[in-house]
Amino acid sequence: MFSGTPLIDSTQQAKYVQLANQIRDAIQAGQLMPGDELPSARQLGLLFEVNRHTVMAAMQNLVAEGWLLSEVRKGYTVNTQLPVIESVKISQQAKVTEPIAPQFAYAVGDIESPLIPQYKYNFAGGLPDVCCFPFDEFRRSMNRGCRQANASLLHYQSVAGEHVLKTQLLHYLRAARGLTCDDILVCNGSQEALFLIGQAFVQPGQCVAMEALGYPPARKAFQAAGASIVDIAQDEHGLCADSLAHCLSKNDVKLLYLTPLHQYPTTVTMPVSRRMEIYQLCVKHGVFIIEDDYDHEFHYSCPPLQPMAANDPAQIVIYLATFSKIMFAGGAYGLCHSLKTCIEAINSFKANNQSQE
Incomplete structure (x- = not known):
């Protein structure tokens, strides 16, 4: 059962962000597993002492990020497409004991920078107004x-x-x-x-x-x-x-x-x-x-x-x-x-x- 910790009043991080972070961390730590149902928005609001709009903002962000799924009349569940986080962590700890040492080449050459054509109306990518x-x-x-x-x-x-x-x-x-x-x-x-x-x-x-x-x-x-x-x-x-x-x-x-x-x-x-x-x-x-x-x-x-x-x-x-x-x-x-x-x-x-x- 997800319980979490109390949210704090902060000018640097909104409460819906704090709530989303706690749920995301719980998924990554294996406390919430793929397919697990989360408490209702009303229950989460009472647990964290926030209004329903704050809870919904946090949930909608997690749905948009792919951590949660939203189903009509069923509420929110952890995305079943995520790997089993805890077993992944154990496997990684066993295989990756230290950072992988990179191997470098030494050849240095020239590169030609692409020029953007000049048009009256330029629809090239990556150009703000x-x-x-x-x-x-x-x-x-x-x-x-x-x-x-x-x-x-x-x-x-x-x-x-x-x-x-x-x-x-x-x-x-x-x-x-x-x-x-x-x-x-x-x-x-x-x-x-x-x-x-x-x-x-x-x-x-x-x-x-x-x-x-x-x-x-x-x-x-x-x-x-x-x-x-x-x-x-x-x-x-x-x-x-x-x-x-x-x-x-x-x-x-x-x-x-x-x-x-x-x-x-x-x-x-x-x-x-x-x-x-x-x-x-x-x-x-x-x-x-x-x-x-x-x-x-x-x-x-x-x-x-x-x-x-x-x-x-x-x-x-x-x-x-x-x-x-x-x-x-x-x-x-x-x-x-x-x-x-x-x-x-x-x-x-x-x-x-x-x-x-």
């Missing part, structure tokens, strides 16, 4: 930053990104994506990050797995590193786990590139059960996952799913994000988060590229 950008506020912030600038910070020594900037980005990731990071690498957009990752991980002839309908610039970045691209089948829920399992058993795959929150170009959001299945396959085969979290700023029915990087015990997820949507694509601001040794290796290639400019 910059006419609505707050230019005056941005200009004032830039002027204030320039008045406080230290000339010594304008040299090459901060290849991974200026400390003050990274501190703000780490705070943003915690607040916006629930992602707690020790360090990040600031990049010139996601394309540079993809190129650097390909150079750091892939030796010529090794494979990178991608969604069959994947992001073309990512494909080019990996091919520039000498990778052979293996296309993985997709269905209405995103990348197919069966197709991935077959691929991993037949090929020397180093990386898996995913856009799980908003698949490009189908816009499908991968459900939690599928993400967990794919993650377990990659742990089994020692494959690192590149999670491209583009478009996470755009969400309507509920907050976006947490990234896979937020629950990564094997430390195999390389998380990418940009500020092309909340700022503008021409700024080419991006970030990369992963295992410390991965960040160090990727950063060394970035430093090498900059020293040659």
